[in-house]
Amino acid sequence: MQKTLLALLALLTLLPAAARAEDGYRLWLRYDRLAEPSRRVDAAAATAIVAPGSGPVAQAARAELQRGLSGLLGRPVAMARDVDRDGAILLATPRSSPAIAALHLPLDRLGDEGYLIRTVRIGGRPATVIAANSDRGLLYGAFAFLRLVQTGRAIDRLDIADAPKVKLRLLDHWDNLDRHVERGYAGQSLWDWQKLPLWKDPRYIDYARADASIGINGAVVNNVNSKADILTAPWLEKVAALAEIFRPWGVRVYLSARFSAPIEIGGLRTADPLDPQVRAWWKAKADEIYRIIPDFGGFLVKANSEGQPGPQDYKRSHADGANMLADALAPHGGVVMWRAFVYSATGADDRAKQAYDEFKPLDGKFRPNVILQVKNGPLDFQPREPFHPLFGAMPKTPVAIEVEITKEYLGFATHLAFLGTMWEEALASDTFARGRGSTLAKVVEGALGGHNLSAMAGVANTGTDRNWSGSQFDQANWYAFGRLAWDPQLSARAIAEEWTRMTWGNDPRVVDAIVPMMMGSRQAVVDYMTPLGLHHLMGTGHHYGPAPWVNDQQRPEWNPVYYHRADANGIGFDRTATGSNAVAQYAPEVARRFADRRSVGDDYLLWFHHVKWDDRLDTGRTLWDELVARYTRGVEEVAGMRRTWASLAPYVDPQRHEEVAAFLAIQAREASWWRDASIAYFQSISHRPLPAGFAPPAHPLDYYEALKFPYAPGQGG
């Protein structure tokens, strides 16, 4: 009976992809048998796996290597005790294997997460070693080796050494305790809190495997806006169950800590960070957490922002608040990630300036285990923003970048937008903090400030949908985030190609079509939503669809009109010295470039300047004509993506092909909606005719203004 079952299982592994349900569940870890031209591993290689490590992480690495190789090569790859045949793979640390120790490999610089993959001879036999100082390094090495095989790279002469440039590579889940995911478009939260800790959904393992495969080593499992209850004993038990499942995959858990928890669950009358009772409460809470989760990562905090409580409620500073928590965690080695996304209770002259104004004076005032977590741009995850000025302004503080993997402002799950290009653009931005070449990537890596701590956080796009991320292509954003967090200097194109090969196959017809489509996809969204530096024109609250006309919200900066400032003369937010002077928050070299109409470039033009409708741009068109042309170009780009995708039908499994095609059809419809609604609205202000050859909007402006979406997914609250 068992034999039949095994035979069946083996058959399943060998079945061609198209014969199986291809719903995207396997993510990029598909491990289907490679087709002949891309199977670069000959029979003499990968003959057996020798993996002496006995800890849970080493075992996870070994199991993954065996599972992956057996699938990819279409033959069972056995485990062996020693390198007793040609072509074995030895996965070990110098401590677990005398053979590795005898090779005297240069492991010193690889730290406790790096790995080395090298073609060697052991006892005269050709072999491949995957070596590391720690089991976690082996895990990452195993995944890296599988990636090479899976993407069709030759493995007969390898010499690779790699280590993460960023220490904490975290997914921030905006998952509420009732399983609603704020800004989530992929179903409910993966964490089935009600059934935890006793029922441990096997999906948690696959989640952690996926994280590990791209180097993610931490997960903040609850929303920054969620209740304090997670810090109570029964909930901590549930969190501990997740931590236990994630541990073999090198993923630590972190929690969002609500600043007012001492009041809400501690029975205190205050949450004042300088109050001795409050400090004692947090200390005891940290001790309690570490008793049940010894490798707990730390706290993420959203304070005094969008109605969340914080130290300013007690006239204390962000540093007072962060340091109190840092002191509680320090004895256990935990960190505080203090978010700089603040949104003060009183209106600012420019919302984009608030975070800098509040945090710049606090540089040098934080404890060593505090990381300031800053969104990539100064506003809020827009399709395009200039980099956040705080990255160049906090030399004495470790600054983490926070990006949004879930596409709150880029079309939710149905629009195809590869965000690798957006993050690459941000990370390559030069802050000039220490002269030319002070890129944001270097700031985040900690290299510039000489910081030990470094972190990159991505707001997760995971949920209970079978495809995990809401769409097949949104998996690429999870993937790209992990890869960039490992090495912020990787190229988006290389990442897109890796992911495509692993997810859709190595057929050059597929790779050559999908990669360029992904590379242009985010710009398409920028074009049909917010071209030329426009921003925050989405529907109020839910952020679904265009609403540049909204002007009735209580606070000025809640209204799209605040951001585009269109009037009879022109459009755009003057952030130069004649306006809000936000440019002054950047280093002088950057400020000069942004402040000058001739050097700012089209991408940030209307972010920094109010430009007359009839002013000519470099393209030779007037601003008005260019705006119309960009909106139209965005729609055309989506039409091009649909054509590309349609042409791939013969090479992609029908199930995933159909889903992507349907989502592209939605995107095409919504891109036209964005274009038409925006043009109809701005034309009502510019009073300029459409340039020749451009179609008028399908409907009059009031049609678009009347559309309402009370049930749009992912809303806050």
Ligand code: GCV
């Ligand atoms: C978690 C934006 C989002 C909110 C989010 C907030 C934040 O405003 O719309 O849903 O809240 O950012 O990053 O804290």
